[in-house]
Amino acid sequence: NQVTGTKTVTNNGHNAAGNLNWTIVAAINIVKANNGGTVIFNETRNREMIAGATTPFIFSDDKYQVTGSANGTTAKGDSYTAQVVSGHELIRDMSCPKHFTQGQVDITVGSKPTMTLDYGSGTCDNTATVTRNGKTKTITLK
Numbered sequence: 001n002q003v004t005g006t007k008t009v010t011n012n013g014h015n016a017a018g019n020l021n022w023t024i025v026a027a028i029n030i031v032k033a034n035n036g037g038t039v040i041f042n043e044t045r046n047r048e049m050i051a052g053a054t055t056p057f058i059f060s061d062d063k064y065q066v067t068g069s070a071n072g073t074t075a076k077g078d079s080y081t082a083q084v085v086s087g088h089e090l091i092r093d094m095s096c097p098k099h100f101t102q103g104q105v106d107i108t109v110g111s112k113p114t115m116t117l118d119y120g121s122g123t124c125d126n127t128a129t130v131t132r133n134g135k136t137k138t139i140t141l142k
Helices: none
Strands: 002-014 020-031 038-051 063-073 079-084 090-093 102-109 115-121 127-132 135-140
Touching: none
Parallel strands: none
Antiparallel strands: 002 020, 020 038, 038 063, 063 079, 063 090, 079 102, 090 102, 102 115, 115 127, 127 135
């Protein structure tokens, strides 16, 4: 695989809510080995520290809220979009070591119906649900 591109993180300082926040912009191309195709990934997101700023050397109490979107092309050539659902922002609780603990992302690949990935309402676990066409399936996050 060959990976090229850029990722820029801009420290925006404190926002109107008084929270530290950063803008992350990425444009990444991954050329897969053995003619496996090229993955294109573009994102713009905001990461806001909503808890833990007053304890700079204790990371386990940090909590971040993530908003934004991504788009690109899969290795098979299908376009895709992903958008954090307004009102259901992603929450990354650093006391939970691996996954988002809540929030939703709408994902559309090609002409397929949009699916919603839902991380739940705050529980530290390795499960989420995927809903498409009114059908919901629980998945295990790795």
